[in-house]
Amino acid sequence: MSALCDPPGAASPPRPPLSSQELAQEIKAFLSGVDPVHGTKLTLKEHARCAILLLRSLPPARHAVLEHLRAVFDEHVCTHLLERESGEAGLGAAAGRAPGPSLDDVVQEVQHVLSDFVRANPKAWAPVVSAWSIDLMGQLSSKYAGRHGVPHASSLNELLQLWMSCKATRTLMDIYTQCLSSMISTCPDACVDALLDTSVQHSPHFDWVVAHIGSSFPNTIISRVLSCGLKDFCVHGAAPVDLLFPTAADKRVPKIASVVGILGHLASRHSGSIKQELLRMFHESLGPMRDQHQKATVPFLLQLAVMSPMLLGTISSELVDSLKPSVLNQLHQHFASLPREDLENMVSIVVHLICQTSAGAYRILQFLVNTAMPASVITTPGLAVHDSVREACDRIIQLLLLNLQKLVYNRGAPSLGDAPPRPVPFLDELKGHVRELCVETLRLERKRFLWQHQLLGLLAVYCAPNCATDALFYLLTLAHSQEELGLATQLYAVLSSCMTDLLPATVKKCVCQIHAGGLPEQHVVQLFHNLALIVQWEGEGPASMSTQLGAVLSHHLHDLGQLLLHRSPEVAEAASLLLSVCPMPRAVRPAHLLVIVRSAVHQFFLVLRRQSPTSLSYSSRLLARLSGTSPAATKAVLQQLVEGALHRGNAELFGGLGEAPSGDEAGLEGARVSLLDTNRRFTAAVNFSGSVWSVFHAGVIGRGLKPVAAAGGRAPEELAHNAQSFLSLLLRCCRGGRYGPAEAPVPPAAGISPEAAKAVAVVLVESVCPDVTGSELCWPPEEHTRSTVERDLQICRRFRDNPLLFPLLRLVAAGRPALCYCSVLLRGLLATLMAHWEASRESDTTGSPWHLQASCALVACMAEGSLLPPVLGNMHEIFHQLAPFEVHLLLLSVWDYMRDNSPLPQKFTFQADRGLFFRDFSRDGDVGKYLAVLHSVLHKNIDRLGLLAGRFRT
């Protein structure tokens, strides 16, 4: 250090000690400012030299010399600033004044002397010199603060640059630094005390000094500043009553303010050290040895925190971590003796501080809540906190909640004219922890969930609407029981009074979260279950969450409907549950409706395949409700259902043949037939094998018959159950006609609505026989069937492949007159069966059981649909006792009847009293001629069928 600072003249040998006469002369010269020999006035420089001489040789003159040197430094700074100004103005050094460097060497000499002194005896000199230098710096920076060219106090860096470029102030700084570093190992308090005092005096202008010194000796400055502040606090801390809002008259404020200011400067780079130091102070204060300082430490730290949010932020989180039960108990002992008002005061400060804490707020909350919780049996006895500590924490929490409530509700509605409402950092920080809070609350632990629930409410109001929706969303998502779900409704009840549109926003948030994929599947499931539960709650007023939620949810049908096809079956099930309980709006946009219907139907079949009864019930209920919303919806549902059931993929559910067996495809694939290839060679050679021409209904020529498709491998009971489920659902959907949400009791007599039946019929026709040529309702002569053999065969095979078709046909028949629209199917079936029986060479119809069954079903169905008159419609009862040809003849007579009496809907009349359509066969003329064949067959087989003759009498 000294090597750097040695002035140029320092190398010269020290002059011999002055004689006493010379010294007396020098004193005279110094005091009068006049050269004693020549009688001329001393220049500034000579005068300063004289002063330095006295400093070296006249100990009692040191204060006077230091006083004098102030003026020298002042002059130097003044010169420096003038030079700077003129330099800036482009005038150079033309400002008539003696050039600056003149004083430089004096300044340097002073530094040299003082640093020698400090080095020789730091204990004696450092306090004096440091106080002098720091005070002088304060004085200079205050004096020149307003001057042109000196940056404003707020721009610390520029200020620092300016003053450090000035030789005088830099020297002072060096001197102080030397003092401090020489005392650092023993007791730098004296030096730091001076710093604090000056900082109080010259506050904003002096900050650069603090900043510089602080960054040079961060640890010392931090610990010493704190200890000096504490000392000062103790001295003035006789009446720590008005800690929170100290009056201006309070003397303690300035010093602690400068402590705060200094630490504030250091915080940017040394917050770690500050934190450590504060914590160290805190823990030391709890030690067994109690003196005045230790007692005042905690109030002091609180006061610091009140004054500086930065310090508060630095310490709060760490402090909480260190508050172990033992520490808390110590703290309790420590304060047990304080008077009541002081304690109240401290608690209110603590609460205030907690409200102001941002970082680590959640940890603080956790700590408070954990500590305030009554001891449970599980707690280790040794680690438990004292009962009164717990009570204190309890009290703090209550006061905190109260305080937060005041803050939150007193903020008023933000209007344009107002300043933005005062922020509450504690709540701001907790914003990010809504989820954890909700999780904690849902644990429903004694006491604490009440606090947390209340806090959630405050948080929600504080940063409405985001937090409110978040909180509700989490509660709804994470609740696992009725009781837990109750928290959500309670919260809603609290919030709904002061917030509008809360529920729509919440539901929207839920939907967005789900669609953004931000929610794990089991949470989605839980959420849907919870929502469904709430919607189903009864006995609440019109403003209750349950009612409103239904209404809100119905706006999101479309979004929820998409989830029916979620890849996770649980989600889909939950979605269907929710949709099935959610009230349907009166008008749904067709596009949305179709989407929902399609997904619901799809899901229905999926569920059917998975054989889950609950899902099945949700699904059917949903479809039933959907179909109830509007005629269009009914139609859509039915159409989708039937199409779905007949779909090849689903057919096997009902015992039908599924997809074409893959072996068939493999065969074709194996031949690697290229259509182009085949066409090219078409003329060249006849090659039937494997070409399109060689594929017939029975199989590929040259390969034998098609292998019979394996039945689905399902048990007959299962098939029956599936069919049963499907048909009962279909029936429920068909019993429409009561549209709208009102759930009027279903009249028992009401059968299948004709419209619904018609819809089913249309779908049936479309899916079984897409070919429309010759599909008019009227029946052609029997000969015409030859032209439609192919189509008829196909229809018959569909019926054969899918056993569900006949029940469907029955269902259509039940909704008279809808069966008329299936006329082409009936015709095709009949024609094929007739052909079969005609060609059959077996003695008994039971030889071909399917055909027998189909013939019976067909006739019965037509009778049900009032396409055949009663007697004619009953003849299927004897089919199994006849010969194939006889059946052929009988069926032929059915054909004839149909050809003569076309199945047209116009022939039906509506009977309002029964709500059904009926057909009056008497208007169609005589049935007798069509019964002739029947009667002759009865005659022929009178031995077996005689018993039945009465049944076929007209």
Add this chain to the structure above:
Amino acid sequence: MSDIRHSLLRRDALSAAKEVLYHLDIYFSSQLQSAPLPLVDKGPAELLEEFLFQVPKERGAPAKRLNSLQELQLLEIMCNYFQEQTKDSVRQIIFSSLFSPQGNKADDSRMALLGKLVSMAVAVCRVPVLECAAFWLQRTPAVYCVRLARALVDDYCNLVPGSIQTLKQIFSASPRFCCQFITSVTALYDLSSDDLIPPSDLLELIVSWIFEDPRLILITFLNTPIAANLPIGFLELTPLTGLIRWCVKAPLAYKRKKKASLSNGHPPSKTAKDSAAGDDRDCHQLYSKLHLSVLQVLMMLQGHLTEKNLYGRLGLIPFDHVVPLVEEINRLSDELNPLNASKEIELALDRLAQALQVAMASGALLCTRDDLRTVCSRLPHNNLLQLVISGPVQQPTHGALPPGFYPHIHTPPLGYPAHAAHPALPAHPAHPAHPALPAHPVQTFIPGMTFPYRPIR
């Protein structure tokens, strides 16, 4: 006086102070002409306190403080005044009226100003001021003297490096002041704690002074009319007791200091250790030198005492001061681990024994061997001390003593109580001759010479 005060109130601090001095001078000059021993009445003292020491007279009145430059000016003026005042008596009375402690709140600034004044006088070698200060040290309670000593030591030994030379020079200018300074310094630094070990510069200074002329120690004693009942609470007549304390306790005190710095957890760096060790060695030599000088002075003393007819009546080294010294040595040697400090303890006890022996022999210490035995009984064993306590087999030879003048130290004459009987027996029937001088017993038995005796204690 009040009109003076009013005129002073209008002035600035410096010129008011000057004016006060001026009025004081006039006042005392005239008083001295009328009466040889003027009484200092309250008026001037109050003026002094108000305008020189800046103690506000009325509550709430803003005190006019001298800044340090003005103070320096004032000091210069005062120095010059005492220099130029030719009348010794005026000088003395003004000095004492200025700086005698009054037991009020002005005393602090009084002492501060005195410290600076004397310090400045030392620097610019103002003999009259130093002489006045020497008298002041004689007449002022020791607590204040110690403060002055501390101020001077701070200025010249601690603060300004190299300035100790300036202090050294005043030996030739004012030996009387030097002697009083040494007394006050030994009263200040009693080695009772690490802080109260004299700085090495100071030690060197004093040793060099005494070594140069051991009689320096006795100057005050020789030049003062002895009022035999030495008032309590004032400095002693000679620094002998203090110097013996230094020499005896020094080995132990330095050892303790070293131990403390080691146990402080600051193991000194190697160079610091070396230099400290070097310092210690120097100091030990200095103490040896000092011890020798002290012994020489003690031997000289017998002659002077006899000359002044005080032999056996004036204990220059009061036994009352020896007792605590022995106790402290005892405590210190207990405190230090005897195994580690045996050498130092040995040295200390050797010195103690030598000093006691010579002091008793020269009549500076008035006590019996039995008294000593009681006091020293608990000290660690030391051969020399044992000898001294039990008394020599052979008469110690004393060059300074006239032949045949051997004190019978170990055999108290018949009729003497072996133990101290009572401290104060003012009307002892045996010696009505010297009512003014409290006679002290000596153990010397000189046939043909009747000394009034009185058992100590």
